[in-house]
Amino acid sequence: xxxxxxxxxxKLKASEIRxxxxxTQKPEVISFAGGLPAPELFPIKRIEEVTKQVLExxxxxxxxxxxxxxxAPLREIIVNERMAKNGVNTTIxxxxxxxxxxxxxxxxAKLFVNKDDVxxxxxxxxxxxxxxxKAYEPKFVEIPMDDDGMQMDxxxxxxxxxxxxxxxxxxxxxxxxSGKTMSIERRKKLAxxxxxxxxxxxxxxxxxxxxxxxxxxxxxxxxxxEGYVITLGTFSKTxxxxxxxxxxxxxxxxxxKYILVKxxxxxxxxxxxxxxxxxxxxxxxxxxxIKKIIDVYKKRRDLMLESMEKYFPKExxxxxxxxxxxxxxxxxxxxxxVDVNVDALKQNVAFVPxxxxxxxxxxxxxxxLNYSTMDEEHIVEGIKRLAxxxxxxx
Amino acid sequence: xxxxxxxxxxKLKASEIRxxxxxTQKPEVISFAGGLPAPELFPIKRIEEVTKQVLExxxxxxxxxxxxxxxAPLREIIVNERMAKNGVNTTIxxxxxxxxxxxxxxxxAKLFVNKDDVxxxxxxxxxxxxxxxKAYEPKFVEIPMDDDGMQMDxxxxxxxxxxxxxxxxxxxxxxxxSGKTMSIERRKKLAxxxxxxxxxxxxxxxxxxxxxxxxxxxxxxxxxxEGYVITLGTFSKTxxxxxxxxxxxxxxxxxxKYILVKxxxxxxxxxxxxxxxxxxxxxxxxxxxIKKIIDVYKKRRDLMLESMEKYFPKExxxxxxxxxxxxxxxxxxxxxxVDVNVDALKQNVAFVPxxxxxxxxxxxxxxxLNYSTMDEEHIVEGIKRLAxxxxxxx
Numbered sequence: 001x002x003x004x005x006x007x008x009x010x011k012l013k014a015s016e017i018r019x020x021x022x023x024t025q026k027p028e029v030i031s032f033a034g035g036l037p038a039p040e041l042f043p044i045k046r047i048e049e050v051t052k053q054v055l056e057x058x059x060x061x062x063x064x065x066x067x068x069x070x071x072a073p074l075r076e077i078i079v080n081e082r083m084a085k086n087g088v089n090t091t092i093x094x095x096x097x098x099x100x101x102x103x104x105x106x107x108x109a110k111l112f113v114n115k116d117d118v119x120x121x122x123x124x125x126x127x128x129x130x131x132x133x134k135a136y137e138p139k140f141v142e143i144p145m146d147d148d149g150m151q152m153d154x155x156x157x158x159x160x161x162x163x164x165x166x167x168x169x170x171x172x173x174x175x176x177x178s179g180k181t182m183s184i185e186r187r188k189k190l191a192x193x194x195x196x197x198x199x200x201x202x203x204x205x206x207x208x209x210x211x212x213x214x215x216x217x218x219x220x221x222x223x224x225x226e227g228y229v230i231t232l233g234t235f236s237k238t239x240x241x242x243x244x245x246x247x248x249x250x251x252x253x254x255x256x257k258y259i260l261v262k263x264x265x266x267x268x269x270x271x272x273x274x275x276x277x278x279x280x281x282x283x284x285x286x287x288x289x290i291k292k293i294i295d296v297y298k299k300r301r302d303l304m305l306e307s308m309e310k311y312f313p314k315e316x317x318x319x320x321x322x323x324x325x326x327x328x329x330x331x332x333x334x335x336x337x338v339d340v341n342v343d344a345l346k347q348n349v350a351f352v353p354x355x356x357x358x359x360x361x362x363x364x365x366x367x368x369l370n371y372s373t374m375d376e377e378h379i380v381e382g383i384k385r386l387a388x389x390x391x392x393x394x
Numbered sequence: 395x396x397x398x399x400x401x402x403x404x405k406l407k408a409s410e411i412r413x414x415x416x417x418t419q420k421p422e423v424i425s426f427a428g429g430l431p432a433p434e435l436f437p438i439k440r441i442e443e444v445t446k447q448v449l450e451x452x453x454x455x456x457x458x459x460x461x462x463x464x465x466a467p468l469r470e471i472i473v474n475e476r477m478a479k480n481g482v483n484t485t486i487x488x489x490x491x492x493x494x495x496x497x498x499x500x501x502x503a504k505l506f507v508n509k510d511d512v513x514x515x516x517x518x519x520x521x522x523x524x525x526x527x528k529a530y531e532p533k534f535v536e537i538p539m540d541d542d543g544m545q546m547d548x549x550x551x552x553x554x555x556x557x558x559x560x561x562x563x564x565x566x567x568x569x570x571x572s573g574k575t576m577s578i579e580r581r582k583k584l585a586x587x588x589x590x591x592x593x594x595x596x597x598x599x600x601x602x603x604x605x606x607x608x609x610x611x612x613x614x615x616x617x618x619x620e621g622y623v624i625t626l627g628t629f630s631k632t633x634x635x636x637x638x639x640x641x642x643x644x645x646x647x648x649x650x651k652y653i654l655v656k657x658x659x660x661x662x663x664x665x666x667x668x669x670x671x672x673x674x675x676x677x678x679x680x681x682x683x684i685k686k687i688i689d690v691y692k693k694r695r696d697l698m699l700e701s702m703e704k705y706f707p708k709e710x711x712x713x714x715x716x717x718x719x720x721x722x723x724x725x726x727x728x729x730x731x732v733d734v735n736v737d738a739l740k741q742n743v744a745f746v747p748x749x750x751x752x753x754x755x756x757x758x759x760x761x762x763l764n765y766s767t768m769d770e771e772h773i774v775e776g777i778k779r780l781a782x783x784x785x786x787x788x
Contacts, residue, residue, distance in 0.1 A: 001621040001645060003594055004560065006508050006530070012654045036459055044453035051445055059438035063634035065430055099493060103660035110529065114400050132658040135504065136400070166398065200397055227395040240457035242665035251395060260406045264526040266497035270664045271636030 008115075008135050024350040030382035032369040033350040035176065035325050041293055042240050043284070050279040058275065066271040068263045070097025070247070074278035078247055081286065082233055086208060087222030094249055096258050097269045101206055101234040101246035106132040107261045108167060108202045108230065111254075113138045117166040120158055122150050124328075124357030124366070126176045129169060129204065140359035141165070149175070149182030152189045159197050168194065168201045172220055173208035174324025177357045177368035181322055187220045194228035200254070203231045207324035209238055209290055212298040227251030235277060237325070238290050243273035297325070297372050304371040304379050311387035313394045318369075325372040328354070330365065335393050337367040343392070347385045402509075402529050418744040424776035426763040427744040429570065429719050435687055436634050437678070444673040452669065460665040462657045464491025464641070468672040472641055475680065476627055480602060481616030488643050490652050491663045495600055495628040495640035500526040501655045502561060502596045502624065505648075507532045511560040514552055516544050518722075518751030518760070520570045523563060523598065534753035535559070543569070543576030546583045553591050562588065562595045566614055567602035568718025571751045571762035575716055581614045588622035594648070597625045601718035603632055603684055606692040621645030629671060631719070632684050637667035691719070691766050698765040698773050705781035707788045712763075719766040722748070724759065729787050731761040737786070741779045 024031040054062050069075070075092040083090050098104040105128070113119060115137040121130070123142030130140070141158045143150050150170055159165050170190065172182035182190070194201040203220045211217070221229040227250070234246035248258050262268070280286075301321065308318060308329075318329045331337060337353035344350065354366030374382060418425040448456050463469070469486040477484050492498040499522070507513060509531040515524070517536030524534070535552045537544050544564055553559050564584065566576035576584070588595040597614045605611070615623040621644070628640035642652050656662070674680075695715065702712060702723075712723045725731060731747035738744065748760030768776060 001647060002592055003622065003648060004506070004592070005651060006504065006506055006511075006560070008508075009505050009651060009655060012651060012658075014654060034459075039454035039458050042454060042457045044449055044457070047453075047457070048446060048449045051449070052442060055438055055442045055445070059441075060433035060436060063436040063438065063441070063636040064433050065428075065630075065635045099660040099664075102658075106659050110400065111403050112398070112400055114402075117400075128658075128661070135655070135658055166400075198396055198398070228397065236459075241459045242457040244660065244662070244664045253395060254397060257399060257403060257406060260408060261403060261529070264406075264496075264522075264529055265500050265659070266493040266638065267522070268638070270493075270638045270667060273664060273666055 008137055012135070023345065029348045029350055030374060030378045030385070031350045032371070032374065032382060033352050034373055035370055036373045037237055037241065037293070038296060038372055041296060043289060046280060046284055047276065050283060051276050054275045054279050062272045062275045064271060066268055068259050068268050070095070070269055071271065071274040071278055073282070074274050077278060077281045078233065081281070083249055086205070086216050087218030088231065088249065090249055093252055094255055096248045096255055096262060097274060098246045098248060098262065099244040099266070099269055100236050100241065101204060101232040102128055102132065103265070104232040104246055104248045105129045105202070105204065106135070107248070107258055107265070109133040109136040109138065110261055111257055112167045112200055114166070117164050118162040119167045119169055120155065120165055121169040121359065122171065122175065124177055124354060124363065125169065125359065126171055126204065127356050130359045142358065142360060145178060145180055147180065149180055149186055150190070152186055152193065156193060159193070159199065165199055168199055169204065170201065170220070171204045173205055173217060174210070174321045174326070176207070176324070177326055177352070177354065178328045179319035179321030179324065179326050181217065184217060187218065188223045190220050191223035191229055194224070195226040199228065201229045203229055205231055206234045206237050210294060210297060210325070211323035212294060212301065213322065221249065227254065230254060238286065238293065239277065243277055244270060245274060245277055300371040300374070300376065300379055303376055304369065304383060307380050307383035311384050313391060315394065316390070325370050327369050327371065329367050329369060331390070331393070333365050336364045338364065340367065340389060340393065343389045344386055347389055349382045349385045349389070351386070402531055406529070417739065423742045423744055424768060424772045424779070425744045426765070426768065426776060427746050428767055429764055430767045431631055431635060431687070432690060432766055435690060437683060440674060440678055441670065444677060445670050448669045448673050456666045456669045458665060460662050462653050462662050464489070464663055465665065465668040465672055467676070468668050471672060471675045472627065475675070477643055480599070480610050481612030482625065482643065484643055487646055488649055490642045490649055490656060491668060492640045492642060492656065493638040493660070493663055494630050494635065495598060495626040496522055496526065497659070498626040498640055498642045499523045499596070499598065500529070501642070501652055501659070503527040503530040503532065504655055505651055506561045506594055508560070511558050512556040513561045513563055514549065514559055515563040515753065516565065516569065518571055518748060518757065519563065519753065520565055520598065521750050524753045536752065536754060539572060539574055541574065543574055543580055544584070546580055546587065550587060553587070553593065559593055562593055563598065564595065564614065565598045567599055567611060568604065568715045568720070570601070570718070571720055571746070571748065572722040573713035573715030573718065573720050575611065578611060581612065582617045584614050585617035585619070585623055588618070589620040593622065595623045597623055599625055600628045600631050604688055604691060604719070605717035606688060606695065607716065615643065621648065624648060632680065632687065633671065637671060638664060639667060639671055694765040694768070694770065694773055697770055698763065698777060701774050701777035705778050707785060709788065710784070719764050721763050721765065723761050723763060725784070725787070727759050730758045732758065734761065734783060734787065737783045738780055741783055743776045743779045743783070745780070
């Protein structure tokens, strides 16, 4: 067989991380590699209860085709609870339900990016987004981050140097992979920059509500006066990922295009799980559930950072994330985190080497650690083992 | 706001049918427009039972992220039951789960078609597929059909005239919209043509198992010796569409690319509904359930065709479909089915005008009727009303 693929997909290759995750699925491996929510926190009993109710009261609707936009009561909950909590005042006409926010990422590149157009992103940035975008053959321009997130002067400079910039991609809260958070000042500035240069800003916000102290930061969209900011949300980290429910919040004009893309892509999101999620959130408080998640993740973060301080060589720096799932480790230049990972796997510890989070390559001396999936005991043991592996490089 | 969209999506507009379907959702409308399965046949009680079981026994898995390829036990059922029943001998390494077959259609164009490449399709063809393909800016070449489906001599001629043909799209069974079925001879020939010219054949088979007499026709893929045929299946018509479960069956080399596209597009299908579907099909016979659906749809088809014979003007021809959901009506040239539809809607009857099923335009004197959704009484009453509207044009 000798079939010809399109230009956009002929170079597609398997994600390093996905391949790696397969290796880490052995039960003896202490994995800091994935970004999985802790399954022991899923509200299984309550989901069972509301599922029964949905099937008994609205079974014929729950199993049937539905609208592309998504289940209206669920979109209302998103408007009144999730978006409002993040400072965004919106309506259900501004919300489209997608299969997790990953689908909304793919749609964004499809909607805005021609071949060789520029996507500006943080350096490093979320690998899954970069992979989704790559199918549309863009160029990437990376903007360095400091402790307040993407640097706005560097962003403006990049826009001026790249007049074919079609999209700015940011993960403002507890970024994947760096764990860093964009300051409120910069969020304001970013919204202004989008409007000034008429460039859509894709604000990817899967972790914003998992904040360990204080209230969630206001979304970049909360400062958006002209409709250039598109916020992507998801219930994958605050409820459960198996339901595949994310959303796009955008101006009506832009959302209309997302809806058309969704219609062509797969008609609609899963009717059944949308209705179960809505029923759940009408009956129970998602905020209370999120509090439980935060309690557990905060403990795990604290323990991981403490263990790193205790056991890692002193020269090594890492992020103190204020929420979310990840911390980011900087090794000294010259060390390749892929080599460290190979050695660590021999000790049954796994993480994700940082190189693939940089779309233009380089930066091999970093890696990402997840603290949401492993329990306390395994976190300490895993960091100990990892420290002993790393010490050989120092 | 003044945002720039990509070339591929700047011309996207809402599907006529989708807009029309919104009009037909008033309860007083007798709608032959949609392609919805009859909701009263959904096995709600049994789904409730197996859902409870899935949550109690495997809740933490059912709500978590899962593999891009899909839930292995479900893929095994597809191999051993669905594909085997259609004459295809395959393995689970050849199956990827998608969000309904619509998603697999979109992936197919993404995988094989560059801008201005040619997609060959039947004339008419499924509107939802044409819309999905259009995002990749192809040219369409339409092949006429007779009572045995797509005409193979015309297909070969078209391939010779269009060396940049990258994909052949067919719905061999009870085609949407024409209701026609491809003969076994032509299925063999089509598989040969794919191999001869090294062009992938997308065999879209949502209705194949809904055959009213005899056994399902063998898939085009059952005659595929070299791996150029890609079969798309779905449980939307035989189980329930709200679960959004379809699949791609392809050679491993091609499937690997579909998996990568799926990974970028939305990571994976819904874990929860995949597991419920698998549990259902392990516990109960889907074949028996399909038999029930066939009984009901066959009666409705018979009644619709009888009513059309009785009430429609004698000059009007239409398809006698051997299965599936649709029949196709040919008006005399010069009548625009859109006008007829406007008049019919005033009598609270709806159908889909045929024009939009022809990607290159023209052919306005046809329309599609669905017989799966309305009950017997409404079918007779709807056809009577429709006949009285049509008579004014004759």
